[in-house]
Amino acid sequence: MKIGIDLDDVMAICSVPYLRRFAQEFNVELPDESQIGWHLLSQKEIGAGYDTVVPGLEKVTPEQRDQFRIRLYDSTFFAELEVYKDCPVVLERLVAAGHELYFITARAERRRYITETWLREKGIFDHAKAVHLKPVGDFRPEYPRGRYDPAGSADYKVRLANELELDAFCEDDVVISQTLAKAGVRVFLFDQPWNREVRGERITRVTGWSDLAQHLGI
Ligand SMILES: [Mg+2]
Incomplete structure (x- = not known):
């Protein structure tokens, strides 16, 4: 996948x-x-x-x-964020099982250096086929600068999911996960206190990386 x-x-x-x-x-x-x-x-x-x-x-x-x-x-x-326990080992097993991974974040493109350095430090950079950040021109000009924009980020991720022909997406955001699912992408929703209400067709809630591994049979 x-x-x-x-x-x-x-x-x-x-x-x-x-x-x-x-x-x-x-x-x-x-x-x-x-x-x-x-x-x-x-x-x-x-x-x-x-x-x-x-x-x-x-x-x-x-x-x-x-x-x-x-x-x-x-x-x-x-640069100082911690990585979720089991994330590196499960990513490694996903790649070994033949899955293609694309890291896709709505962080701005200008944060590529700090983002990729972090991924390297955590030992997970090489598991990705590509790392995508939100392009400079992709921000809605009328939207307040600095404010989280889930609708804009959802459009961006759906567009990439189509371009890359993704089969599935690991996501935590309420709006983004629902938009992806509506667009036909299977979503593994990482359980968080803010997304407990989210459910629907093509959405599978997982408690974390080990749970995802079980769902994918690896
Ligand atoms: Mg997120």
Whole structure:
């Protein structure tokens, strides 16, 4: 099979260190680690009185969040992420079993160096046929700079899935996984606190890399 694999929160442990830094910066207290995730930053959920909302978060404006994200991503943040346990060994076995792997991230193309250096350090760079980052011209100009854009990233990943004729995609994002599945791509949804509601045709939830290996019979 040709398999697309997302980076952040699939290979790299990203949301927990991000939220920890965010909490430090804005002086808010986070829930238990198992509950930490991108859903805590969702403003819609805050407005609707989301029950795990972080006290104090409502005073951080969208602009402050965007600025924080830009500053953090421009720092050494991506270089310092941990890789999920079992990810390297399962990737190795997937390749040995004849699967073709494509690492596909919505990180901006200008982050290629820090991204590929990280992949090399973790010993997983060579498992990929190619590493794709979001091209410079691919960002929606009307969209606030620095703000996470799941719809734009979903379009980008569906386009690549078609171009590369991918059979499957490993993903954690709610919008991206559903868009890929609708476009006919089988999705292995890596379980995270923010995607628990996601289900549907062509979507298989996996608890992590060992679980994925079992599903693929390797
Ligand atoms: Mg991700």
